[in-house]
Amino acid sequence: MPIPAIPPTGIVVATKATAADRTQTGLDRVQTGADVILANAARDAALAYTNAKADIATGRASVADGQYFAVIGTVGSGIAATLYRRDSSTTQTLVNRLPASDAIVTDGSFGAFTIQALHPDTGYLGVITAPAFTGSGKEKILMIKRDGTIQLAASADSIVPADALGPDAVRLLPAGASSRFVHRDSGYLIPFEAGGVLLGGFTAEGKFRAVLDEQSVFPAGIGGGSAITMPTKSLSMWGDSITANMTGSAIAALIGQTFNNMGRGGQRSGEIAARQGSKPLLVTPTGNTIPASGSVVLTAISDDVLFNAGTWPSNIAVVLQGVEGSLTAVSGGVGGNPVGSGVYTFTRTSPGSAVACPPNSVMTVSNAALYRGDTIYLWVGHNNAGQAAVITDLERMVRYLTPTIQRVRILTLINDGGSAQATNKAIKARFPAHMVFDIRQYLMDFGLSDCGMTADSADLAAIAAGNIPPQLRGGDSIHPSSTCNTLCIEPAIARDYLNQGWNR
Numbered sequence: 218m219p220i221p222a223i224p225p226t227g228i229v230v231a232t233k234a235t236a237a238d239r240t241q242t243g244l245d246r247v248q249t250g251a252d253v254i255l256a257n258a259a260r261d262a263a264l265a266y267t268n269a270k271a272d273i274a275t276g277r278a279s280v281a282d283g284q285y286f287a288v289i290g291t292v293g294s295g296i297a298a299t300l301y302r303r304d305s306s307t308t309q310t311l312v313n314r315l316p317a318s319d320a321i322v323t324d325g326s327f328g329a330f331t332i333q334a335l336h337p338d339t340g341y342l343g344v345i346t347a348p349a350f351t352g353s354g355k356e357k358i359l360m361i362k363r364d365g366t367i368q369l370a371a372s373a374d375s376i377v378p379a380d381a382l383g384p385d386a387v388r389l390l391p392a393g394a395s396s397r398f399v400h401r402d403s404g405y406l407i408p409f410e411a412g413g414v415l416l417g418g419f420t421a422e423g424k425f426r427a428v429l430d431e432q433s434v435f436p437a438g439i440g441g442g443s444a445i446t447m448p449t450k451s452l453s454m455w456g457d458s459i460t461a462n463m464t465g466s467a468i469a470a471l472i473g474q475t476f477n478n479m480g481r482g483g484q485r486s487g488e489i490a491a492r493q494g495s496k497p498l499l500v501t502p503t504g505n506t507i508p509a510s511g512s513v514v515l516t517a518i519s520d521d522v523l524f525n526a527g528t529w530p531s532n533i534a535v536v537l538q539g540v541e542g543s544l545t546a547v548s549g550g551v552g553g554n555p556v557g558s559g560v561y562t563f564t565r566t567s568p569g570s571a572v573a574c575p576p577n578s579v580m581t582v583s584n585a586a587l588y589r590g591d592t593i594y595l596w597v598g599h600n601n602a603g604q605a606a607v608i609t610d611l612e613r614m615v616r617y618l619t620p621t622i623q624r625v626r627i628l629t630l631i632n633d634g635g636s637a638q639a640t641n642k643a644i645k646a647r648f649p650a651h652m653v654f655d656i657r658q659y660l661m662d663f664g665l666s667d668c669g670m671t672a673d674s675a676d677l678a679a680i681a682a683g684n685i686p687p688q689l690r691g692g693d694s695i696h697p698s699s700t701c702n703t704l705c706i707e708p709a710i711a712r713d714y715l716n717q718g719w720n721r
Contacts, residue, residue, distance in 0.1 A: 269288060282305060298314075300312045447620055448591055448623070449591050452475070452719075454476070454479060455595050455596070456489065456597055457599050459697065463478060463706065465707070467707035471712070484524055486606055486607045489610070491519075495585075495617030497579045498519055501515060501517040503516055505574055506571055507565060507572040507573075510565065513562065513563050514562050518561050518580075521560075531545060533583070535580050539572070543563070543564050545564065589617060595628065599637070604640040624717070627654065628654050629653065629654070633684045654710075660697075661686070663705070675687050
């Protein structure tokens with residue numbers, strides 16, 4: 218079996234040198250002792266390939282410790298030679314295997330390309346070359362690294378084939394657009410241009426960045442065929458009693474838009490998410506049937522969605538198994554989660570045929586869709602026992618929103634204690650910074666001054682412990698006072714909303 222030509226000891230990518238490439242500093246010209254050692258090792262290994270032996274014992278005996286020897290591969294193995302380094306008179310270390318010269322793979326898209334082994338001291342195991350990838354002659358296109366990964370051998374003159382970009386990238390390009398590899402200092406690794414105008418490209422970090430100006434034109438269909446929808450001119454705030462206790466008048470006046478207070482006292486994050494519509498209610502009616510008319514008692518419901526009916530309608534419009542009706546709480550709910558038998562009833566709006574309703578059927582809140590398109594502020598979790606459910610419910614409440622461009626702010630919890638602080642930490646870890654409004658920290662920093670108060674010793678101690686100043690409380694360790702709501706919290710929320718530019 219013929220031995221291939223001596224593999225190169227370095228990687229040289231054909232390229233058109235730029236002015237920056239031609240600039241060579243004094244440090245670049247200096248070859249260190251390590252470079253000399255590496256060059257000598259590569260030379261010795263390359264020479265070993267030209268004098269390959271029939272077996273390992275013969276090869277090992279032909280060199281001294283630390284030197285290289287090669288053994289000819291067997292016919293049909295696909296290996297031209299195996300390179301070893303002698304460790305002692307009886308041991309050796311396998312360094313590399315050199316494929317036979319007929320190791321050619323045919324690909325219908327780009328023609329024949331060749332895989333050639335390289336000396337490992339180059340930092341690569343091999344190089345893939347192709348005649349049709351970058352023009353005439355054999356051009357290096359892919360380098361096989363020692364860790365098994367592939368590195369693209371690209372230069373400023375390398376052309377990226379459309380097939381290599383994949384359908385998602387090609388879909389972004391208008392007709393006639395082209396792309397080349399450029400030096401990473403340009404800010405782009407693969408820029409796209411059309412008619413001499415830079416459209417954007419992939420950065421060295423793998424992100425796509427668009428260049429937008431008055432001459433930029435987006436290709437047809439870039440929006441996926443659907444219109445980009447914006448939130449309505451309304452701010453809806455979902456929460457518990459801390460939200461419910463706000464009048465909202467200061468917020469509405471300052472933002473100049475509608476404010477919908479969707480707070481309900483005593484509710485946990487799951488019950489609030491169920492009211493919002495993002496968490497399905499699972500219910501089981503008596504007899505697993507919706508009667509032809511009238512009401513049916515629910516033997517089970519997954520969330521006490523109407524808990525504290527005094528601050529929320531004691532019944533809401535719902536749909537169960539395609540049947541429209543109303544969900545009614547008996548005595549305003551019991552605060553259980555899930556709720557036991559006899560607490561809720563479902564009453565159908567219009568008579569009809571009886572409908573089978575198996576256990577844990579999905580019930581949807583009819584008016585939940587009214588607020589899906591609003592800008593949303595979420596202040597939930599004060600009544601939860603742990604943080605896991607809070608994060609899960611916040612995730613589903615965000616996903617439930619309909620606008621293509623979603624406007625969401627999540628407020629941190631303000632009740633005293635380490636549990637709330639741990640939940641706040643989890644919220645900040647899970648959601649991006651632009652989505653979180655740390656109202657707890659705001660109250661600690663500015664609450665007293667907003668309300669015209671001076672910190673006393675109790676306030677200072679609370680702040681040092683990471684809690685809200687007691688003067689801002691309404692008599693317990695959870696709720697703010699009406700003064701704090703009016704003079705601090707509502708204006709702070711309004712300013713936060715305006716700072717996002719969401720009033721335009």
